[in-house]
Structures are given as C-alpha cells and as structure tokens.
Amino acid sequence: MAFCSPKFLSLLLLLSAIPIGIIVTLERAKPATHVYHYHSNGWFRECAKWDSHNRRFIVSFFEGGLGQVLLPEKDYESSPPLEEVTVVKETHLAGNASLGIAIDAPRNRVLVVNADVIGNRYGALAAYDLSTWNRLFLTQLSAPSDEKSFADDVAVDAEGNAYVTDAKGNKIWKVGVEGKLISIIRNPLFTSKEWYKNLVGLNGIVYHPDGFLIVIHTFSGNLFKIDLTKGEEVKIIKLKEGTLSFGDGLELLSPTKLVVAGNPSGRLVESTDGWNTASVVGTFSGPKHRLATAATVKDGKVYLNHMVGIGYPKKKHAIVEAVF
Numbered sequence: 001m002a003f004c005s006p007k008f009l010s011l012l013l014l015l016s017a018i019p020i021g022i023i024v025t026l027e028r029a030k031p032a033t034h035v036y037h038y039h040s041n042g043w044f045r046e047c048a049k050w051d052s053h054n055r056r057f058i059v060s061f062f063e064g065g066l067g068q069v070l071l072p073e074k075d076y077e078s079s080p081p082l083e084e085v086t087v088v089k090e091t092h093l094a095g096n097a098s099l100g101i102a103i104d105a106p107r108n109r110v111l112v113v114n115a116d117v118i119g120n121r122y123g124a125l126a127a128y129d130l131s132t133w134n135r136l137f138l139t140q141l142s143a144p145s146d147e148k149s150f151a152d153d154v155a156v157d158a159e160g161n162a163y164v165t166d167a168k169g170n171k172i173w174k175v176g177v178e179g180k181l182i183s184i185i186r187n188p189l190f191t192s193k194e195w196y197k198n199l200v201g202l203n204g205i206v207y208h209p210d211g212f213l214i215v216i217h218t219f220s221g222n223l224f225k226i227d228l229t230k231g232e233e234v235k236i237i238k239l240k241e242g243t244l245s246f247g248d249g250l251e252l253l254s255p256t257k258l259v260v261a262g263n264p265s266g267r268l269v270e271s272t273d274g275w276n277t278a279s280v281v282g283t284f285s286g287p288k289h290r291l292a293t294a295a296t297v298k299d300g301k302v303y304l305n306h307m308v309g310i311g312y313p314k315k316k317h318a319i320v321e322a323v324f
C-alpha cells in the first residue's frame with residue numbers, strides 16, 4: 001500500500017470520492033456489529049491479529065513498527081476506546097512499512113513483513129518473542145539489485161516455516177524456522193494474463209492444518225492452493241459461486257471456512273472438498289471508508305482490521321466484528 005502504489009492510489013481515490021459530510025455521518029452511525037476502537041498515533045494500520053494467550057491485538061504500523069492493544073481483563077465491551085502501545089520500533093528499518101503479521105503461538109513469537117512500499121526496493125521478514133519483544137531474526141528477502149518487489153503478507157506452517165507473498169513480483173519467499181531464506185516459490189499461474197490485474201497480485205496467505213497454503217491474488221480474485229505435501233504443487237481453487245476480486249488479508253475460521261477481508265469488507269468462503277473448489281457463502285459490509293485489510297478470529301468470531309484511522313490529534317481505529 002505505497003503512497004504511490006496503485007493500492008494506495010485507489011484508497012485515496014476512494015476516500016476523496018466520499019465527501020467529508022458522509023464520512024462524518026458514517027462515523028456517527030451506530031455500528032451494526034461489535035467494534036473495538038483504539039486510539040493510535042498513526043493514520044494507517046495494515047494488519048491486526050488477535051493474540052489470545054495475552055488478551056491483546058497486535059497491530060502493524062504503516063510507518064514501521066508494531067503495537068499492542070490490550071483488552072482490560074473483565075467485562076470490557078467497547079468503551080472507552082482502547083490504547084495502542086508501541087512494542088517494536090526498528091531504526092534500522094526506518095522508511096519501510098510493517099504490513100502482514102502472523103502469530104506463531106507454539107513458538108511464542110510473531111512474524112512481521114516489512115517493505116519499502118514506495119520504491120519496491122527492499123523487503124524483509126522479522127520475528128519477535130511475544131513475551132520479551134526481543135528480535136529473533138531479521139531476514140532480508142529483497143535487495144535494491146533484485147527485481148522490484150512488495151513483500152506483503154505472511155503465514156506460518158506447523159514446523160515454523162514462514163511464507164511471504166510478493167504482491168508485485170507474484171512469488172512467495174519461504175523462510176525457515178531460524179530465519180534462513182530457503183527458497184522462492186514461483187508459478188506461471190500466479191501471474192494474470194491482463195497486465196493491469198498484476199498491479200496488486202499475491203496478497204493474503206494462510207496455512208491450512210492439512211498441509212497446504214491458501215493464497216489470494218488481489219486484482220484477479222484468484223485463490224490458490226499450494227500443497228506443501230506434494231512438492232509445493234500449485235492449483236487454482238475453482239470458485240463455484242461468487243467472486244473474490246479485491247480480496248486482501250485472509251484468515252481461516254475453521255478447516256472448511258475462510259474469511260477474505262477487502263472490498264466488500266468481508267467475505268466468507270466455504271469448501272467441502274479440501275479446497276479444490278469453494279464458494280462465497282456470505283458477505284459483510286462494514287465501514288467502507290475505513291477500508292478492511294485484514295481478518296482475525298477472536299473467541300470464534302471474525303474481526304476485521306481497518307486501515308484508516310480517523311480523528312485529531314489522536315486517530316481512532318476500528319476493529320469490527322464481521323457477521324455473515
């Protein structure tokens with residue numbers, strides 16, 4: 001979501017197309033579902049994931065870094081707004097955005113993608129201990145001499161390997177449990193025939209407990225199954241109903257149900273044949289002007305991260321429950 005990337009431009013276009021008065025009205029309207037609001041110092045938050053073990057959301061800063069939004073222990077409903085506290089700020093990565101995050105609970109750590117979203121000249125994956133916030137590794141994925149890239153989102157498999165999507169180069173970096181760059185997964189299916197559909201390509205990614213990855217291509221709406229038990233075989237998951245174009249972050253709600261954040265805010269996708277085919281079985285429309293970019297599951301409920309904070313001097317962000 002660079003300041004001059006197509007994704008960011010489309011966001012600006014969307015926002016400037018909505019008159020301020022309508023935004024005010026939308027903001028004042030009573031939300032139809034439960035919302036966690038939190039105060040923040042930044043305008044843009046790409047991703048929020050629920051860390052159930054520590055009763056908090058971990059959020060990624062577009063200006064670089066990570067924050068935590070702790071839930072008070074008891075009876076907290078939705079007010080007063082929660083507070084975002086910075087937990088990671090890497091001076092070494094200044095100028096890069098922090099984007100997709102994945103919580104690797106068995107290893108008590110969080111993985112976060114960092115990228116140069118303006119020049120597409122740098123990408124890295126970092127891992128931090130969830131108790132101490134010590135950095136466990138920082139692995140460079142892409143250098144200025146490589147093809148242009150946009151490291152965007154990350155998933156972690158049962159062994160702790162991480163898979164990072166490249167929304168620009170349409171490939172996936174595989175990083176080992178200790179942070180070593182192992183390989184790059186490429187496939188002709190990842191690239192659309194129409195050039196403009198590749199402006200924002202491989203994006204949200206999840207690991208399915210049966211040993212495969214599910215990945216979305218944003219502008220084409222294609223959903224891929226990458227079978228790690230069959231030598232990273234890539235197949236397009238046939239959509240029997242609905243469309244997934246403008247799909248962004250993903251999260252599994254169960255082994256047969258996948259949530260796709262984006263526009264519309266949320267779509268629920270179901271597969272009954274091990275993700276060879278799937279159907280869109282529900283949609284949720286939240287605060288559009290805030291732009292849903294990531295999904296997470298808290299106590300069996302789906303919550304959508306929204307990228308845009310609103311308010312002054314403190315920006316107020318919204319993590320909105322999606323009901324399908």
Ligand SMILES: *[C@@H]1O[C@H](CO)[C@@H](O)[C@H](O)[C@H]1NC(C)=O
Pocket residue numbers: 092093094095096116117118119122
């Ligand atoms: C991103 O971080 C790398 C590593 O420190 C740095 O070389 C690069 O200049 C940063 N990118 C931007 C756009 O500042």
